[in-house]
Amino acid sequence: DAKTTQPTSMDCAEGRAANLPCNHSTISGNEYVYWYRQIHSQGPQYIIHGLKNNETNEMASLIITEDRKSSTLILPHATLRDTAVYYCIVRLLPNRDDKIIFGKGTRLHILP
């Protein structure tokens, strides 16, 4: 089953780029990589997704390695409002053997 590994927590200075890594070494060829974040007391918020190519939207950029075994979410100019838990996910529907969709994520602290 495709699962992800993320650091438990990270710090980033305000105004700098925040680079959040994710390992998904068992990802299947037809599985997307999705990123969500959850700001305290709010519902998880979709950020971005990708398959093979790097992706960019108004919120972030997603860099996926050529072998697709890892990816990095980049917040180009982090602000205090980016303080949140960030989740890297490769399957948004559970299957028989794996009911976990959202793992523990990375708690990102933006430092003033």
Next chain:
Amino acid sequence: DAGVIQSPRHEVTEMGQEVTLRCKPISGHDYLFWYRQTMMRGLELLIYFNNNVPIDDSGMPEDRFSAKMPNASFSTLKIQPSEPRDSAVYFCASSFSAPGLAGVATKNIQYFGAGTRLSVL
């Protein structure tokens, strides 16, 4: 679109009482998910529906929990009787299964509501 709408936002009840949480998914979405979040267990999937039909309810903790989706625009999660350990934030999410690249599995991006914070005393 207003997004996924959940009600109530906060619910305080006494042990043994029935609790009903409500969710209105985004119009046009064909999947609906119920999650529970606690500090200890994180974000857990309880049940999900596709086209109003329950597909997987293996995450529902006990028979005290039940969920229905009578139509495409409404779902309920009911706890009867409620217990203090049911205290948590309950989220509803909806998604639309969209074809990905040719030959690749569909995308299924979930959009979440603001949640219902349940306290059972």
